[in-house]
Each structure stands twice: as structure tokens, then as C-alpha cells.
Amino acid sequence: MTSSDKPGNAADAPAETTGAAETGGATxxxxxxxxxAAADPQYRAAVVDLLGALAYGELxxxxxxxxxxxxxxxxADKAELAKMASAEFHHFERLRDRLAEIGEEPTGAMExxxxxxxxxxxxxxxxxxxxxxxxAYVGDSIASDFYRExxxxxxxxxxxxxxAVLDDTxxxxxxxxxxxxxxxxxxxxxxxxxxxxxxxxxxxLSQSQRVVADRDALSTMLVGGVADGFDLAEVxxxxxxxxxxxxxxxxxLGLAA
Amino acid sequence: MTSSDKPGNAADAPAETTGAAETGGATxxxxxxxxxAAADPQYRAAVVDLLGALAYGELxxxxxxxxxxxxxxxxADKAELAKMASAEFHHFERLRDRLAEIGEEPTGAMExxxxxxxxxxxxxxxxxxxxxxxxAYVGDSIASDFYRExxxxxxxxxxxxxxAVLDDTxxxxxxxxxxxxxxxxxxxxxxxxxxxxxxxxxxxLSQSQRVVADRDALSTMLVGGVADGFDLAEVxxxxxxxxxxxxxxxxxLGLAA
Numbered sequence: 001m002t003s004s005d006k007p008g009n010a011a012d013a014p015a016e017t018t019g020a021a022e023t024g025g026a027t028x029x030x031x032x033x034x035x036x037a038a039a040d041p042q043y044r045a046a047v048v049d050l051l052g053a054l055a056y057g058e059l060x061x062x063x064x065x066x067x068x069x070x071x072x073x074x075x076a077d078k079a080e081l082a083k084m085a086s087a088e089f090h091h092f093e094r095l096r097d098r099l100a101e102i103g104e105e106p107t108g109a110m111e112x113x114x115x116x117x118x119x120x121x122x123x124x125x126x127x128x129x130x131x132x133x134x135x136a137y138v139g140d141s142i143a144s145d146f147y148r149e150x151x152x153x154x155x156x157x158x159x160x161x162x163x164a165v166l167d168d169t170x171x172x173x174x175x176x177x178x179x180x181x182x183x184x185x186x187x188x189x190x191x192x193x194x195x196x197x198x199x200x201x202x203x204x205l206s207q208s209q210r211v212v213a214d215r216d217a218l219s220t221m222l223v224g225g226v227a228d229g230f231d232l233a234e235v236x237x238x239x240x241x242x243x244x245x246x247x248x249x250x251x252x253l254g255l256a257a
Numbered sequence: 258m259t260s261s262d263k264p265g266n267a268a269d270a271p272a273e274t275t276g277a278a279e280t281g282g283a284t285x286x287x288x289x290x291x292x293x294a295a296a297d298p299q300y301r302a303a304v305v306d307l308l309g310a311l312a313y314g315e316l317x318x319x320x321x322x323x324x325x326x327x328x329x330x331x332x333a334d335k336a337e338l339a340k341m342a343s344a345e346f347h348h349f350e351r352l353r354d355r356l357a358e359i360g361e362e363p364t365g366a367m368e369x370x371x372x373x374x375x376x377x378x379x380x381x382x383x384x385x386x387x388x389x390x391x392x393a394y395v396g397d398s399i400a401s402d403f404y405r406e407x408x409x410x411x412x413x414x415x416x417x418x419x420x421a422v423l424d425d426t427x428x429x430x431x432x433x434x435x436x437x438x439x440x441x442x443x444x445x446x447x448x449x450x451x452x453x454x455x456x457x458x459x460x461x462l463s464q465s466q467r468v469v470a471d472r473d474a475l476s477t478m479l480v481g482g483v484a485d486g487f488d489l490a491e492v493x494x495x496x497x498x499x500x501x502x503x504x505x506x507x508x509x510l511g512l513a514a
Contacts, residue, residue, distance in 0.1 A: 059332070062339050066323030075316070075364045075371075079353065082319055086346040089339050096336065107332045114332075 029155050034102065037155035046221035047158055050150065051099050052109030053211065053218070054165075058092035059110075060117040061085075061139060068132035077129070077178075084136060084171040091165045098161055112215065116207040123203045130182055130189065131196050133175040134255075138200050140172035141249055145242045153221055176253060183254045194255040201246050205239060286412050291359065294412035303478035304415055307407065308356050309366030310468065310475070311422075315349035316367075317374040318342075318396060325389035334386070334435075341393060341428040348422045355418055369472065373464040380460045387439055387446065388453050390432040391512075395457050397429035398506055402499045410478055433510060440511045451512040458503050462496060 029037050038044040065085035072078035099106040126132035147166040151159050183190040212219045212235055219235055250256070286294050295301040322342035329335035356363040383389035404423040408416050440447040469476040469492055476492055507513070 056332070059336060059339065062343075063323060063326060063335075066320060066326075066342065069320060075313070075367055078320075079316060079349065082316065082346050082349070085323065086319075086343045089343040092336065092339070110332055 030152060030159070032155050034155050034157035037158075038102070042217050043155075043221065046217040047154070048099070048102075048104050048109050049112070049215050049218035050154075050221070051095050051104075051158075052106070052111075053113040054147075054162075055092055055095035055099065055106060056110035056113045057117055057143070058088045058095060060121055061088040061143075062092060064121050065136060068126055068129075068136070071126065071129040071132050073129055080174050081132070081136065084140070087171050094161065094165055098158075113211065116211050120203050120207045124200055130179060130193060133172075133178055134193050134197055135200055137172040137175040137179070137253075138197055138204075138246065138249075142201075142204060142242060142246065145245050149238055149242070150222060179253060179255075190254055190256075194250065197246075197250050197255050201243060205243070208239065287409060287416070289412050291412050291414035294415075295359070299474050300412075300478065302474040304411070305356070305359075305361050305366050306369070306472050306475035307411075307478070308352050308361075308415075309363070309368075310370040310472075311404075311419075312349055312352035312356065312363060313367035313370045314374055314400070315345045315352060317378055318400075319345040319349060321378050322393060325383055325386075325393070328383065328386040328389050330386055337431050338389070338393065341397070344428050351418065351422055355415075370468065373468050377460050377464045381457055387436060387450060390429075390435055391450050391454055392457055394429040394432040394436070394510075395454055395461075395503065395506075399458075399461060399499060399503065402502050406495055406499070407479060436510055436512075447511055447513075451507065454503075454507050454512055458500060462500070465496065 029043065034047075038047070062085045065081050065088060069078045069081035069085065072081055096106040099109050124135060126135050144166060147162050151162050151166070154162060179193065183193070212222075222235065222238065286300065291304075295304070319342045322338055322345060326335045326338035326342065329338055353363040356366050381392060383392050401423060404419050408419050408423070411419060436450065440450070469479075479492065479495065
């Protein structure tokens with residue numbers, strides 16, 4: 001499944017009509033390269049935060065997917081989840097290498113985000129294979145939405161990396177098929193998984209808000225306001241776009257979210 | 258660390274002077290391609306077994322390394338173990354794809370070996386990070402020795418695949434450095450890890466012997482005797498070469514094995 005097949009991407013609402021154009025900051029950055037954009041220390045700090053957050057997110061996702069692969073009912077299913085885990089690891093490598101390339105110690109850049117991701121995964125350990133599949137799909141989709149949201153606010157070089165990693169997501173497509181089949185076989189499964197999906201999104205939002213509150217430079221950049229200060233309402237709108245896209249996807253999957 | 262840096266590879270004793278040349282069977286197969294060699298149903302069955310055993314071994318190794326990554330004391334260490342896990346997954350993919358290419362259902366080919374690998378990993382779950390590193394290094398090295406042993410007994414096409422996967426092992430080099438440093442810092446660690454390494458090798462041999470007893474075609478091919486029937490003594494010599502190489506490596510690592 002490529003990202004264009006996915007119903008209800010948050011990026012259906014183009015970035016130009018949302019935060020980026022309103023402040024003008026994103027457009028200015030988007031036409032610059034890293035060397036030029038990074039001369040602004042606040043922008044540089046925001047990108048280091050972003051790369052650190054994405055890198056640890058990928059490493060944590062690798063670890064969880066590898067763990068969830070144990071729940072697989074067949075060897076072929078196990079291999080599919082292991083494949084996703086391996087893809088996440090390669091994303092991690094690219095993001096970590098980029099941090100090193102711009103002269104940042106990758107571990108230091110990742111550390112501020114360890115607690116939030118670890119708490120998320122601890123709160124959302126799947127209790128069975130189907131919950132694991134829904135989590136893989138939801139996680140993959142939210143990551144893809146987030147990468148799209150943020151791409152427009154980045155300098156050319158960083159954007160290129162983020163879009164390259166994005167291009168390589170969508171490994172969770174197989175999950176959709178399996179979940180649909182399970183709901184067809186027993187519609188009660190749908191109710192349980194809908195609750196599960198809602199809990200996943202709730203935990204994701206709760207941990208994201210923690211990060212937003214802690215990391216001013218990152219949050220400011222995310223809403224396109226590098227030059228203009230922090231706009232909490234715009235952060236709210238971004239979360240709301242991602243949540244709406246999630247809701248549409250869950251409905252398409254047969255889960256009322 | 259490339260495989261040529263490793264002390265005491267079993268392949269230091271060239272295959273020509275051991276099983277292969279004695280029976281002549283390996284030489285005959287070695288000059289043929291898959292299509293020609295696979296006309297012999299016993300050879301075909303042996304290769305399907307071999308690819309199935311290697312494939313599940315890689316998938317199981319992926320799963321265990323990903324699990325052991327949790328024991329890592331730092332994010333950088335975690336990333337190193339995740340990298341090894343990911344490399345094992347890619348080996349799995351190549352072996353699985355090859356099974357599909359020759360018209361075999363990969364899951365069916367792997368099933369006969371699931372119990373032995375799972376039992377091995379269950380019996381050898383590391384209790385801390387250093388035990389995990391020693392296991393990664395020992396496992397990687399034994400796999401490399403075994404791939405070398407078997408390569409000489411395979412048709413050209415299968416050999417090419419096995420050697421390609423072998424070329425990509427040696428990811429455990431970083432483990433050597435970490436283990437040496439830990440022993441330098443506290444020599445008592447060496448005694449504990451030496452016992453651990455001995456237990457790993459003991460379990461590996463015990464599970465291998467189980468496989469040898471169960472899978473006649475595979476065992477016969479491993480000792481170069483496709484045409485000449487099963488030679489238990491030659492299986493014993495192969496195990497003994499691999500054990501000797503292991504002992505030398507452990508000594509080089511500062512562990513009396």
C-alpha cells in the first residue's frame with residue numbers, strides 16, 4: 001500500500017492553507033538550504049529536536065514491532081511484522097546519520113524524547129495479534145501524516161530527508177487486510193479494536209502534548225512560527241488535522257473511532 | 258570486523274581436506290547449477306531443508322537480538338544490536354525469497370526447524386547485556402563457520418546465495434570490543450562469561466544433533482555424502498571443527514572456553 005492509497009491523509013488539507021502560509025515563516029525557510037537556514041540558532045535547535053524525536057521514535061517502533069512479532073499466529077505474519085521493524089530501523093539509521101552529519105551527537109538529540117515514547121509504548125502494549133496490527137497501522141499512518149505536516153516547514157535539505165523516509169513508510173498495508181478479515185469473521189472484534197484505536201490515539205496525543213510543552217523551539221517550528229513565537233492554537237489545529245485523518249482511516253477500516 | 262579478521266574460523270581447515278573431497282560427492286555437485294543438481298530428489302530435499310533451517314534461524318535471531326536490544330545500557334548500544342537484528346532479517350528475506358523462487362512454500366520449509374531454534378533461544382535467554390553480546394558474537398561466528406562448511410557442498414546457484422549471506426555477517430565485531438573492555442575492568446566477569454559461552458555452545462550442539470537425527474537428507478548432504486549415504490562420524494567431525502573454532506575465538510576474547 002503506498003501512502004496515496006490511504007484514505008483521509010491529514011495532508012489532504014494542503015499545508016499552504018493551514019499554518020505555514022499564515023505566518024510566512026515556513027515559506028521563507030522552505031526555499032533555503034540547511035547551511036543558510038541553520039544560521040538561525042532557534043531553527044537549528046528545532047531541527048535537531050525534530051531529528052532526535054523522529055530518530056528515537058523509529059528506534060522505539062523497531063523495538064515494539066519486533067516484540068509484537070512474537071504474537072504472530074503464523075511464520076508469514078511474523079515475517080511481515082519483522083519487515084516493518086526492519087524498515088523502521090533503516091529510517092532510524094538515516095535520521096541518526098543526518099544528526100551526525102550536522103555535527104550533533106545523536107544520543108544527546110534523542111534523549112529528551114525517550115520518556116515520552118517509552119511511556120506511550122508502555123501504555124499501549126498490545127494484548128494480542130490484532131491489537132498489534134492496529135497499532136502498527138495507526139502508528140505508521142500517524143507518522144506519515146506528521147512527516148507531511150512538518151515537511152513544508154523545513155529547509156530543502158532536511159525536507160528531502162524527511163520525504164525520503166516518508167516515501168518508505170506504508171509497510172502497514174498488510175495489517176488492513178488482516179484486520180478487515182477478522183472483523184468480517186466476527187463483528188464483535190470491531191468494537192473491541194475501535195476502543196483500542198481510540199486509546200492509541202489518546203495516548204499518542206497525550207505524549208505529544210507533553211513534548212510540545214517541553215520543547216519550545218520544536219513546537220514553534222512545527223506550526224510554522226519560527227520567527228513569530230509560539231502559537232498554541234496552531235499546535236491544536238495540527239493535532240486536530242491528524243486526529244481527523246485518523247478517524248477517517250479507522251472508519252474506512254470498519255472501526256468507528 | 259570482516260570475517261577474515263576473526264581468529265580461528267573453522268574454515269581455516271579448508272573443506273577440500275575434510276569431508277568434501279573424501280566422498281567426492283561435493284565436488285560433483287559444486288560444478289553443477291541448481292537446475293541440474295536438483296534433478297536428484299534427495300539433493301533437492303536437502304537444499305530445501307538447508308534453506309528452511311537457515312531462514313528460520315535468521316528470523317529467530319532477528320527476534321532474539323531485537324529482544325536483547327532492550328538490555329542495552331545506552332541508546333548507541335541499543336542501535337548496534339538493532340542493526341544486527343535488521344541484518345539478520347535481510348538474510349531471512351533472501352533465503353525465503355530463494356525458497357519461493359525454487360517453488361517451495363517458505364513456511365513449510367521452515368516449520369521442521371522451529372522447535373530446535375525456539376528451544377535453543379529459550380534455554381539461552383541472556384540475563385544481562387554482556388551475556389547478550391557474547392551470544393550475538395558466538396551466534397554470528399558459528400553461523401559464519403557453518404555457512405563456510407556447507408558452501409563447498411552446494412550447487413553453484415545455492416552456493417552463491419549462501420556466500421552472499423555469509424559476506425554480510427560479522428556485524429558482531431562491536432561485541433568483542435565491549436566484552437574485552439568489561440573483562441579488563443573486572444576480570445571476574447571473564448569467568449562468568451566463559452561459563453556462559455560454554456553453555457551456548459553446548460545448547461547449540463544439542464539442538465543441532467536433534468536436527469541431524471531428524472533430517473536425514475540434510476545431514477547426509479552436510480557431510481558431503483549425498484550419493485554415499487549418511488556418515489555419522491563425518492557429522493561429528495564437522496561439529497568438532499566448529500567447536501574448535503569457537504574455543505579459539507573464546508580464548509582470543511579472553512574467555513577460557
